[in-house]
Amino acid sequence: xxxxxxxxxxxxxxxxxxxxxxxxxxxxxxxxxxxxxxxxxxxxxxxxxxxxxxxxxxxxxxxxxxxxxxxxxxxxxxxxxxxxxxxxxxxxxxxxxxxxxxxxxxxxxxxxxxxxxxxxxxxxxxxxxxxxxxxxxxxxxxxxxxxxxxxxxxxxxxxxxxxxxxxxxxxxxxxxxxxxxxxxxxxxxxxxxxxxxxxxxxxxxxxxxxxxxxxxxxxxxxxxxxxxxxxxxxxxxxxxxxxxxxxxxxxxxxxxxxxxxxxxxxxxxxxxxxxxxxxxxxxxxxxxxxxxxxxxxxxxxxxxxxxxxxxxxxxxxxxxxxxxxxxxxxxxxxxxxxxxxxxxxxxxxxxxxxxxxxxxxxxxxxxxxxxxxxxxxxxxxxxxxxxxxxxxxxxxxxxxxxxxxxxxxxxxxxxxxxxxxxxxxxxxxxxxxxxxxxxxxxxxxxxxxxxxxxxxxxxxxxxxxxxxxxxxxxxxxxxxxxx
Ligand SMILES: Cc1cc2nc3c(=O)[nH]c(=O)nc-3n(C[C@H](O)[C@H](O)[C@H](O)COP(=O)(O)OP(=O)(O)OC[C@H]3O[C@@H](n4cnc5c(N)ncnc54)[C@H](O)[C@@H]3O)c2cc1C
Numbered sequence: 511x512x513x514x515x516x517x518x519x520x521x522x523x524x525x526x527x528x529x530x531x532x533x534x535x536x537x538x539x540x541x542x543x544x545x546x547x548x549x550x551x552x553x554x555x556x557x558x559x560x561x562x563x564x565x566x567x568x569x570x571x572x573x574x575x576x577x578x579x580x581x582x583x584x585x586x587x588x589x590x591x592x593x594x595x596x597x598x599x600x601x602x603x604x605x606x607x608x609x610x611x612x613x614x615x616x617x618x619x620x621x622x623x624x625x626x627x628x629x630x631x632x633x634x635x636x637x638x639x640x641x642x643x644x645x646x647x648x649x650x651x652x653x654x655x656x657x658x659x660x661x662x663x664x665x666x667x668x669x670x671x672x673x674x675x676x677x678x679x680x681x682x683x684x685x686x687x688x689x690x691x692x693x694x695x696x697x698x699x700x701x702x703x704x705x706x707x708x709x710x711x712x713x714x715x716x717x718x719x720x721x722x723x724x725x726x727x728x729x730x731x732x733x734x735x736x737x738x739x740x741x742x743x744x745x746x747x748x749x750x751x752x753x754x755x756x757x758x759x760x761x762x763x764x765x766x767x768x769x770x771x772x773x774x775x776x777x778x779x780x781x782x783x784x785x786x787x788x789x790x791x792x793x794x795x796x797x798x799x800x801x802x803x804x805x806x807x808x809x810x811x812x813x814x815x816x817x818x819x820x821x822x823x824x825x826x827x828x829x830x831x832x833x834x835x836x837x838x839x840x841x842x843x844x845x846x847x848x849x850x851x852x853x854x855x856x857x858x859x860x861x862x863x864x865x866x867x868x869x870x871x872x873x874x875x876x877x878x879x880x881x882x883x884x885x886x887x888x889x890x891x892x893x894x895x896x897x898x899x900x901x902x903x904x905x906x907x908x909x910x911x912x913x914x915x916x917x918x919x920x921x922x923x924x925x926x927x928x929x930x931x932x933x934x935x936x937x938x939x940x941x942x943x944x945x946x947x948x949x950x951x952x953x954x955x956x957x958x959x960x961x962x963x964x965x966x967x968x969x970x971x972x973x974x975x976x977x978x979x980x981x982x983x984x985x986x987x988x989x990x991x992x993x
Contacts, residue, residue, distance in 0.1 A: 516604035517543040517684045519597055521590075522583070523553065523616070525609040525639055525757035526568040527717045528575055530674035533607045533637035543684040545601055546576055546583045550696050551590040552619055557885075559701035560849040561755075564713055564883035566698030568756040571716030573693065581681040585691040590619055591626045598632055600688045609757070610636035612645055612793050613887040614800035642671040642761055642790050645797035655798035657902040662794065663787045674763045705846070705948035712848040713752065713883060720753035724767055727782075732771055735778030742841070742852035743925035748782070751884035752850065754789065761786060792892035795902055803891045804872060806900035810986045814900070815978055816870035820877075824867045827965045828859070829877055830953055831930075831945065834964035837917040838862050840930035843945040847930075849883030854920055860897035861911040866971040868978065871898040907979045910972050933961035 518537045525531060526548075537544045548569050554562065573583035586593040594606055606627055611620065624634045638644055648665060649655065656662035699706035714723065727748040731738070738746025753759045765786055771779035799807060806812055819825065827833045831842035841855035851859070856878075863874045871894040878894075879885050895901025921927060930945065932938035938957060946957045 515542060517545050517601050519545050519547050519594065519601065519603045519606040521547045521549065521594065521606060521608040522569075522572060523548075523608060523757075524611060524755065526565075526572040527720075527758050527760065528572075528579070528677035529717065530639070530760035530763050531609070531677075532639045532675060533609050533635075534678065535675045536637065537607055538678040538681060542605075542682065544581070544681045545597070545603065545684055545688070546572075546581060546681070547594070547597060548572070548583055548585050549590050549593050550585070550587040550691070551593065553590070553616060554698075556615065558880035558882070560709055560881050560883045561879070561885045563699040563702055563706060563709060564715065564752060564849060565756055566693065566696065567710070567713055567715035568758055570693055571718075571758070575717060576681070579678065579681050581683060582687055582690065584688055585693060585696070587691055587696065591623045594623060594627060595630065597688055598627070598630070601684060603632070605633045605635075607635050607637060609639040610644070611640055612797040614796070614803060615887070617800075639760060640757060641793055642666065642765055642786075643669065645794045648794060656791070656794060659788065659791050659903050662791045663784060666787060666790065667783065671762050671765060674760060674766060703950065705950075708847055708944050708948040709849050709883065712850070714749070715752075715756075715758065717758050720750065720759035721763075723749055723753065724759060724764060728767060728771055728776075732776045732778040732782060736781045739781070740854055741920050741926075742837075742844075742855045743921055743923075743929065747853070749850075751886070751889075755884045755886045761789065789886070789889055792886075792888040795892055796888040799902075802895060802901065803887060806898075807895055807902050808900050810982070811898075811900035813985070814982055816864065816868055818870045818873065820873045822869070824965055825863075825869055825873060827962070828863055828867065828869075828874075830949070830955065832955075832962050832965075833862070834962040835862065835913045835968075836924075836927040836931060837913045837921060840921075840927045843930040843942075844926075845878070845881050847941065847945050847948050849881065851882070852926075854916070855926075856893065857897055858911050858913050858916050860894055862913055864894075864898040865907070865910045865975040866966060866968060868971075868975055871895060871900070908976060910975060912968065912972070914968065931961065932957035933959060 518540065520534060520537050528534065557565065576583050586597065620636060627634050643666060656665065702709055731746060735746060738744045750759065750764060754761060765783065768779050768783040768786060772783065796802060828842065831839040833839055838859050841851050841859045844855065845851040860874055863869045864871045875890055875894045878890055892901060896904045899905060899907030928935065929939060929941045932942035935942065943957055946955055949955055
């Protein structure tokens with residue numbers, strides 16, 4: 511088979527959609543057979559329990575959408591290079607294409623795959639599609655990367671990312687299909703054990719639902735978004751993060767919709783674009799500073815006296831929604847049950863962990879990675895560092911959220927807390943009770959237990975954190991910037 515007629519292997523990863531998919535569009539345009547692939551590879555092995563469950567749903571939805579076009583999604587398990595090499599040899603494919611990812615783990619894997627396949631004479635290409643603009647294409651006036659969000663936003667808001675591409679109406683099938691694993695056999699929900707059906711019920715996977723969500727947001731929520739997005743008890747945001755994470759909708763589609771809403775004069779359009787730009791900025795930062803996935807971006811924070819002990823009783827109380835601080839506990843339980851957490855609540859629990867509890871943000875980041883179905887390597891790392899104060903353009907450490915004051919402002923009637931905290935309610939809602947069904951038995955929790963007293967004194971804990979911050983500032987000054 512000559513290369514011009516050989517099949518193209520299209521390796522799907524976090525681009526689990528058919529519309530606005532540059533690699534897929536280009537593959538179809540060649541007129542060659544296209545073999546869509548999804549791999550249970552090292553990228554899946556390292557996912558947290560909730561994200562693994564969620565990506566399984568996304569893969570299932572994509573497989574059904576491809577079947578409707580007379581195609582298939584071929585599933586294989588094993589290291590990416592090994593699986594792709596086997597598939598190339600079985601199908602006589604001359605080309606392997608994918609959409610580029612920018613996080614350190616994906617970059618390392620993709621480089622090795624590209625190197626290995628090219629050495630065997632196979633053409634590889636990484637296409638855009640995960641971001642609005644490739645990180646190298648957005649630069650400051652002096653050619654560097656952005657470290658300040660405001661300047662980054664300014665530099666992209668008037669740039670044209672191009673128009674979203676239509677979904678193909680047909681994919682040419684190969685003469686014969688290679689063998690595929692069965693998705694059920696991968697048991698992607700196994701790590702969540704008994705909690706899997708509970709978390710599953712909250713997911714809205716697939717391209718069709720992602721587009722419906724965007725439409726619903728534009729039709730019903732965008733006008734009040736700037737205010738309602740602040741209240742955890744309201745369904746005031748787009749809910750698109752789980753879909754954007756797996757590429758069930760392209761960020762370009764959302765961005766274009768936001769721009770059109772801006773032109774129509776919709777009140778919340780500017781804010782929506784700014785939030786999408788935070789996602790973009792997070793990826794830009796992580797691409798240019800891959801170390802920030804695990805280490806403080808500002809070196810002077812490396813010696814800050816945060817504890818790193820994920821098993822410490824305070825950390826356990828935080829993870830299990832048992833701190834005795836209602837807004838914090840409600841949020842941690844919401845995440846455990848739904849795989850999501852409201853953005854304001856994320857900021858509050860992150861501040862509580864890193865400041866009141868003086869626990870390293872890495873501990874929180876790792877727990878979020880385990881529990882979030884919208885887990886994104888860039889957004890998670892950048893936001894944790896933003897709250898902790900150690901990241902670029904971060905909130906200052908001394909800005910410590912008081913979770914009780916936050917509850918008075920953003921959950922004044924206690925609706926969010928009631929939704930998620932069963933203890934003390936004679937007729938607790940199903941949401942609050944489901945937390946006790948979702949958690950492992952080994953946690954020994956019961957909705958009939960009394961609600962715990964606060965695990966720490968908020969005022970004392972705040973003062974301790976501020977004192978540690980002042981001591982750090984003195985050390986930094988003494989050694990001229992690097993403590
Ligand atoms: C400590 C912490 C950890 C976080 N971890 C993640 C994560 O792993 N994955 C993730 O997608 N988001 C993360 N976020 C950002 C934010 O909380 C979620 O994107 C948001 O809650 C998703 O809800 P939505 O889709 O309704 O957002 P909307 O308010 O409707 O916003 C639209 C889109 O903009 C993007 N966006 C909004 N806020 C942010 C933000 N602060 N940073 C980056 N992108 C943003 C998301 O893609 C979102 O879907 C984190 C925030 C914090 C404070």
